[in-house]
Every structure is written in structure tokens, then in C-alpha cells.
Amino acid sequence: MRPELLHWPRHGWVRLGEGWVGHLRSPLASAERAEVADWCAAGRPLVIARRRSEDGAGELRLGLAMPDKRRIGLHVRTEAVTGRLPPLPLAEAVDAAPAVWRPMLTDLARRAQELGTAAAVYGSLAWQQRTGLRYVRPESDIDLLFAPCGRRQLEGLLELLMAVGNDSPRLDGEILLPDGAAVAWRELAGRPARLLVKGATEVGLRDLASVLALFDREEAA
Template sequence: MLARHSLIWLHPEGWREAEASAAADCTDAIRQWRQADRPLVARRPDADAADDSCCLGLALPPDPESKSKRRIGLRVSRSQVRRIDAPLAIGQTIGYAPQSWQPALARLDGQCGGIGATLRVFGSLALQTLTGLPYLTPSSDIDLLFAPVSLRQLDEGMRLLAEAAEQLPLDGELVFPGGQAVAWKEWANAACAGDGMRVLAKDMHGVRLMKPAELRMQLEPESKSELEAEAAR
């Protein structure tokens, strides 16, 4: 299934389509990416994109001098997608992170495994892992995806993220079963703000404001007491 942050590999003709969809000064970067068989990243479709096209992104490492980050938007036909993978699991990236992050990342990975959740990584740490190129800088965040399947997992996972954020520069999103993604820091703030608060939810079709209760309804209660507690919200 194609979702935001999915990793995408292309057929040869797909790379030709990707190159044709980009500005001329992107050609060298796209060809180098192809030659190294590196994945592209799925993004939300452009407003004028055809139904049978995929909108993808290629993010280059920060420029050594200006520190600017170049992101190249690409489009290809869906038929030219060779392989789709989920974003990397956090355990795959720990060895590519700065040593000062590694113990806390390993601990968070183990704790989330204990509640049956797999954290996934996008952004600079994921790209550094996938390519071996220097994406991380002293100001980099760790972008995590947390996709809870139950109310208990959501609440326990949010607690673990909040604890880990005291030691790590965490950022990222909660992803709900319906595909909506909410910045987990925004979700934490909304939980303290009362019933009138709405959160910005993104998916492959757009962005809209939603009540947290609407999103929580997508998750499975794991016990009668949880179901009663949710009905009382």
C-alpha cells in the first residue's frame, strides 16, 4: 500500500519518467540515485497529478557550505513502481545514529516492542541509514512514525515517547488506521487542552482539522473498561 513516507523503487522506465518530470539541473542527482538503487519517498499527490501517477520525493544531503537541503519532487506512472517498503524500523537505524543517541534509541525500541509497537523512522536518520550519506547535523531531529492499533497502545506509546524526548530530539507523527497522521507533539498538547481542541490530520488526500475523539474511535479498545472509559470522553 502506498502511504506517505513509503520507500519506493522504480523500474528503468520509471526512472526515465522521474527524470523527465524534474528540472534539468536535477538530472545528475537523479541518475546518481538510480545508479545506487536508492529508494524514493512517497509524498502527498500534487493537486494536478493524474489518478494513475505517484508523487515521490528525493531529498539530498545538506550542502556542506550553505547547509541548505534540496528536495526534488518527482512523478511517475504507478505501473513503474517496482517495489514498495514501509519506512525503516527504528532498530535498523540505531547503528547509523550518533553514539550519544544510541542507548536511548535502543531503550525506546525495546520499550515499544514490549507494548507490541514498531516505531518507524523517516527524515534525516532514515536517509543516512539508507544511503550512507551525511544527512544528520547537530540540529537534526529524529523523525518517528508511531502507528498504534489500540487505545492502550496509543496511551502507553505516547508516555514512552514523552519520556524518551527528555533525552532525544524526537519529532514525528502518530498514524491512525484510517491513514491520518498527526504530529505526536500536537496530539500531546491537544490531550491537555479539552474537548474543543482539534488537531491537523494529514493523509494522501489532503489536510484537515479533526477532533482527537474521531481519531481515537479508529482504535480498538482492549477491554470492557477501556470501552466504557472511551464512551465517557
């Protein structure tokens, strides 16, 4: 992974300063520009999205998800950023979840921590916690993010998720690979011969064996 990408992880969050318009790298429609301006003036963050292969150093792709499910994408220089936040820990998002979900999410966060791999969350629950606006609906899934260190942590985590992930709410999300790419945990748990892997700037197929070998090497290091 390019070193600068480590400082701007996908699913992380940023706040933009007053002069963010002057740092746009791609055009933004006037209506969308006005909505982003209002959003930033309220002190709300935007999420870091996947880069594109043509993006240069010092550029970011950001996303604004509105409560009505509309999406606005931004392409800015990093100079527009005045504050950064990491991906949201699940433990910090529990209070923003519907009350009936909270015991399960609290238990999941605890059990993941016991395995040595803390859970983060993105998607509707993360937006709800970060903004105080209503994003979560009764039918919403919970999008989780994990970064297990080594094969044993990975296998323990997948076993845990398979045991609890099909109840309500349904648990979806990604496993971060040691090289910084990501794969859907459900797909990895299914052990297909080929996996759809999301890299920093691209999405492609990899052999299951090569993905698992990354965790084996990390554990042996």
C-alpha cells in the first residue's frame, strides 16, 4: 500500500474547513455544493471513500450519505481537511443503535476484543452516531470492519460472525487484509476458490489460498 494511504483509511472520517470549495479536484454541481456547505457548516464529517487509479498524491475521495439515502461524492485535496477521525469503533456506536439491538452489539464488541481484533462499524449506524441524524431503519444491516492479526484471529472471528451474523440485525461488512485490501467477511467465510477483493484503488479477484497466506505470514512474522 502506498504510504500516504495509511493516513487516510477507507471508512475513516474527515471534517472540511471553510475553504474546501477551493480545494475541489473535480466539478461539483451547484446544488450539491450547497448541500455539502450546509453539512460542513453544521460540523458534520464526511467518510473517506476508495481512491481512483488516476488520483494523485494529496487527493481524497469523500462521500456524503444523506438520511434520505442520496449520495454525494467529493474529490478534494487533503488541504481541505481540518480534522480526521478513524473508522468508528463498534463500542462507541452501540448507544446510537435501536435499544433492542444494543445487548447483541455490546456482546459482539466484547467477544471480538477478547479475540484480539476490535470491531469497527461503517454504514448507516456509523452515520447515525457521527451526526445524530436518523439513518438506521428496522430493516438496516450492520456493516462491520475488522483487522485480524494472523490466521488464528481470523478463524476465531469468522466463527463468531457465523454464529451471530444471521439474526436481527443482519451483520455484514469487511475483513481488512494484512496488505490493506478488504474482503466481505461472508464471502471469506464461504471459502470460495476466488474472492472479490477491494484494494485501495481497484476491485479484483484473488485466489483464496493467496488471501489466507497473507494471514499465515503475518502470524509467523
